[in-house]
Amino acid sequence: METFLMLKRTATERAADPRPDDDDRSPEELVEYFIGAFTREGDTVFDPFAGYGTTLLVSERMGRAAWGVELDEGRAGHARSRLADPSHLIVGDALRLSSYDLPPFDLLLTSPPFMAREETVNPLGRIPRPAAGYDSYIDELRAVFEESSSFMKPGARAVIEVANIKTERSVTTLAWDIGAAVSEALEFQGEIVICREEPLFGYDHGYCLVFGGRI
DSSP states (O other): OOSEEEEOOOHHHHHHOOOOGGGOOOOHHHHHHHHHHHOOTTOEEEETTOTTSHHHHHHHHTTOEEEEEESOHHHHHHHHTTOSSGGGEEESOGGGGGGSOOOOEEEEEEOOOOOOTTOOSOOSSSSOOTTTHHHHHHHHHHHHHHHHGGGEEEEEEEEEEEOOEEOSSOEEOHHHHHHHHHTTTEEEEEEEEEEEEEEETTEEEEEEEEEEEEO
């Protein structure tokens, strides 16, 4: 497998994409790469932070069964309107995966909501919790992927797209913090550096962290 990928976003994708600039992640090229690398036709792909549904849409197009969970009803509605099987996208909370009727999956592929250390609102869950803070956010992400592991088939992998966040005031080592936290629940197998023509979060690169099943 590659350890470095350069992503380009086509004009067609940009024109059809309703996402705001600050949510311009997980282009189809990246999703296609990991689905092709880690699954076969007929396998199941799962995204616990489905967003506008890129992972699910590409999975369906490539002949995989696509399942996801998305907290935001607007994003989920947009994704459902484009899916062949909209019932496979659950409007729900990734912190409550065990309460949903999810199938075993061959690949988890996602990019979770990002949070910088200086931010005061945890983006996970239905109710903003100003007092929760960054450390609680990292703990809850670890819990999401630990719970996800109970749905992983033998040999399944989890791929998390993430980046560090650089501002004028500070750098949040988000990618490394998530990597360390999830490694407490899943077997860390390596990272792939993802480079972009258009920088996000202060960097022109991010990471896809690759994990195996429960340690």
